[in-house]
Amino acid sequence: MTLYPAPTTLPPRFDQRRYSLLQPPFLIVIFPPPPPPAGGEGKGDGPCNPLHSGSCSPSRIRSRERLIDSSASSFSPAVHSLRMPVLFTIIGICAIAALLLAAFGPYIRRCAGGGVCTSDARLDGKTVLITGANTGIGKETARELARRGARVIIACRDLTKAEAAAHEIREDTGNKQVIVRELDLANTKSIHQFAENVMKEEKLINILINNAGVMMCPYTKTTDGFEMQFGVNHLGHFLLTCLLLDLIKQSAPARIVNVSSFAHVFGRINFKDLQSEKGYDGGLAYCQSKLANVLFTRELAKRLKGTKVTVNSVHPGSVKSELTRHSFIMSLAWKVLTFLIKTPKQGAQTSIYCVVAEELQEISGTHFSDCRPAFVAPQARNEETARKLWDVSCKLLEIRWD
Ligand SMILES: NC(=O)c1ccc[n+]([C@@H]2O[C@H](COP(=O)([O-])OP(=O)(O)OC[C@H]3O[C@@H](n4cnc5c(N)ncnc54)[C@H](OP(=O)(O)O)[C@@H]3O)[C@@H](O)[C@H]2O)c1
Numbered sequence: 505m506t507l508y509p510a511p512t513t514l515p516p517r518f519d520q521r522r523y524s525l526l527q528p529p530f531l532i533v534i535f536p537p538p539p540p541p542a543g544g545e546g547k548g549d550g551p552c553n554p555l556h557s558g559s560c561s562p563s564r565i566r567s568r569e570r571l572i573d574s575s576a577s578s579f580s581p582a583v584h585s586l587r588m589p590v591l592f593t594i595i596g597i598c599a600i601a602a603l604l605l606a607a608f609g610p611y612i613r614r615c616a617g618g619g620v621c622t623s624d625a626r627l628d629g630k631t632v633l634i635t636g637a638n639t640g641i642g643k644e645t646a647r648e649l650a651r652r653g654a655r656v657i658i659a660c661r662d663l664t665k666a667e668a669a670a671h672e673i674r675e676d677t678g679n680k681q682v683i684v685r686e687l688d689l690a691n692t693k694s695i696h697q698f699a700e701n702v703m704k705e706e707k708l709i710n711i712l713i714n715n716a717g718v719m720m721c722p723y724t725k726t727t728d729g730f731e732m733q734f735g736v737n738h739l740g741h742f743l744l745t746c747l748l749l750d751l752i753k754q755s756a757p758a759r760i761v762n763v764s765s766f767a768h769v770f771g772r773i774n775f776k777d778l779q780s781e782k783g784y785d786g787g788l789a790y791c792q793s794k795l796a797n798v799l800f801t802r803e804l805a806k807r808l809k810g811t812k813v814t815v816n817s818v819h820p821g822s823v824k825s826e827l828t829r830h831s832f833i834m835s836l837a838w839k840v841l842t843f844l845i846k847t848p849k850q851g852a853q854t855s856i857y858c859v860v861a862e863e864l865q866e867i868s869g870t871h872f873s874d875c876r877p878a879f880v881a882p883q884a885r886n887e888e889t890a891r892k893l894w895d896v897s898c899k900l901l902e903i904r905w906d
Contacts, residue, residue: 609843616844618821619874621857627654631708631755632859633748634658635687635741636716638665640825641763643673644852645713649859650679654711659687659698689716689740690726692901699747708755709748711859714741714797715763720786720831730900731779733786737793742800743901749813756812757865760804761858764797764817766873769881771795773893786831796893798871798884803894805869807905814868816858819878823851 605612627649637646637658650656650673660666666684673682685701688694702709718736726735745760752758771791774780780789801817808815823846828834838845857875858864871880883889898905 612843616846617850618846619853619857619876620850621853621860621875623857623860623862625652625860625862627652627711627860629653630710631655631657631706632711632713633702633709634713634715635689635744636660638662638669640827640848641820641823641851641855642713642715643669644848645715645855645859646682647673647676648852648856649711650674650682651677652860653679655681656683657702657706658682658684659716660684661686661688661690661694687744689736689744690732692726692728692740692743695740695743696747699744702748703751706751709752710755710758711761712745712748712752712758713761713763713855713859714745715761715855716741717763717793717827718830719790719827720834722786722830723780723784725779729779731781731784731789733789733793734778734780734796737790738796738800739897739901741797742897743903745804746901746903746905752813753811758813759859759864760813760815761855762797762801762815762817763855764801764819764871765790765794766819766878767791768795768798768819768884769879771881772883773799773889775892775896778896795881795884798880799886799890799893800897801871802869802884802887803890808868814864814866816864816868817871818854818858819871819873820851820854821846821873823848825851 630653632646632649632654634642634646634649634656636642637656638660642658646656646658646669656673656679658666658670660669663684663686666686670682670684674680685698686694687698716736718733721732724732726732726740728735730739741762752760767790769791771788771794773792773795777783798817801815804815822838822841822844824838824842825848828838854872854875858872861875871878871884873879894905897903
C-alpha cells in the first residue's frame with residue numbers, strides 16, 4: 505500500500521463518491537508507485553500511477569478500479585462516514601495516553617516501585633539463612649542483609665549459580681561472611697542433609713527466609729512424588745523450617761519470613777487431590793502453593809507463641825525476575841507492563857522490612873506487602889484449613905510435632 509498526496513480533483517475515471525474514505529491529506533492507494541519511465545510512459549506491463557489517468561490502458565484501470573471497489577464496497581455508506589471520526593478518536597486517545605504517560609510516568613513508576621524499608625537497623629552478629637538467593641528477589645534480599653553485617657547462608661540447588669551470586673554480593677558489600685550451601689527443595693533427602701549440616705556448622709540461625717519458588721511449570725513431580733509447585737513452595741519449606749526450628753528457637757529473638765504472593769487470593773487447598781493427579785492447572789497449582797504459604801505462616805505463628813520467634817508472610821509485588829520462565833504469557837505480560845513491574849531490589853523491600861523493622865519485634869502471623877500489613881483472602885484466614893494443612897503436611901513429610 506502506498507500513500508499519495510491527495511490531488512484537489514481526482515481524475516475523471518475515479519468516482520469521488522465511491523472513494524469517500526480517501527480524503528486529504530492523503531489518498532490511500534493500493535498500487536505500488538510507478539517505476540522510472542523506461543521506453544515510454546504507460547506502455548508495456550509495468551505498474552503505473554492511477555492518478556495519471558492517461559498513463560495506463562483503459563482495461564488495466566478498470567481492473568484496478570475493481571480492486572479498489574472490492575475493498576471499498578464491502579462497507580456500507582454509514583460505516584464509511586463513521587470511519588474518519590473513529591480513526592481521529594483513536595489517534596486522539598493514543599496521543600492523550602502518550603502525553604499522560606510522559607507527564608505521570610515517573611510518578612507511576614515510583615508508585616509501582618512500592619514500599620521501601622526505611623529502617624537502618626544493622627544485623628552484625630546475626631545469621632540469616634535464605635533459600636533461592638542465587639537470583640531475583642532472594643539475591644537482592646541477601647545483598648541488603650549482607651550489607652547490614654549479617655552472616656548470610658545462601659541455600660540453592662545450583663552451586664555454580666549460587667557461588668557466582670555469593671561472589672558478587674561479597675564484592676559489592678565487602679562482607680566476606682556470605683556462604684553457599686546446597687539445598688534442593690524438590691528432594692526431602694537433600695533438605696534433611698542440608699538441615700543436618702547447618703545444625704552441625706552454625707551456632708545460630710536468627711533469620712530464616714523461605715524465598716525460593718517455582719511458578720507454572722509443566723506437570724512434574726519432586727523426587728518424593730509431590731506435585732512440583734506444592735512440593736517446593738510449600739512442603740520443601742515446611743520441612744526445612746521444622747528441621748531448623750530448635751536451632752532457631754535457641755537463637756531467639758528470631759524471625760521467619762515466608763515469601764508468598766497475592767496469588768494466594770485465587771488459591772484453594774484441594775485436599776482431595778493435593779498433588780493435582782486428577783487434573784493439573786499450572787496457575788491454580790501455584791496459587792494453591794502460595795495460599796499454603798500463608799496458612800502455614802498463620803498456623804506456625806500460633807504454635808510459636810511465647811518462643812520469641814515470629815513468622816510472617818510477604819507478597820513482594822510483581823517483580824521482574826526469572827519466576828516467569830515457564831510461562832510465555834506471564835513473560836509477555838511482564839514485558840508489556842514493564843513500567844508497572846518492580847525491580848528485584850524493589851521486590852526485596854518487604855522481606856527486608858520483615859527481617860529488620862524494630863516495630864515488628866512482637867508481630868507474628870501477619871501478611872505484608874509494600875512494607876505494611878496486606879489483605880489476606882478469607883480462605884487464608886480459615887483456621888480449620890490451616891490446621892488440616894498442617895496435619896496433612898506433617899503426614900506427607902513424616903514429621904512428628906510435639
Ligand atoms: N517475581 C514476582 O513477581 C513474584 C510475585 C509474587 C511472589 N513471588 C515469590 O517470590 C519468591 C522469589 O521469586 P523470584 O521472583 O525471585 O523468582 P526467581 O528469580 O525465579 O527465583 C526463584 C529462586 O528459587 C529457586 N528454586 C526454584 N526451585 C528450587 C528448588 N527445587 N530448590 C531450591 N531452590 C529452588 C531458584 O533456583 P534456580 O535459579 O536454580 O532455579 C531461584 O533461586 C518466590 O517464592 C515467588 O513465588 C514472586
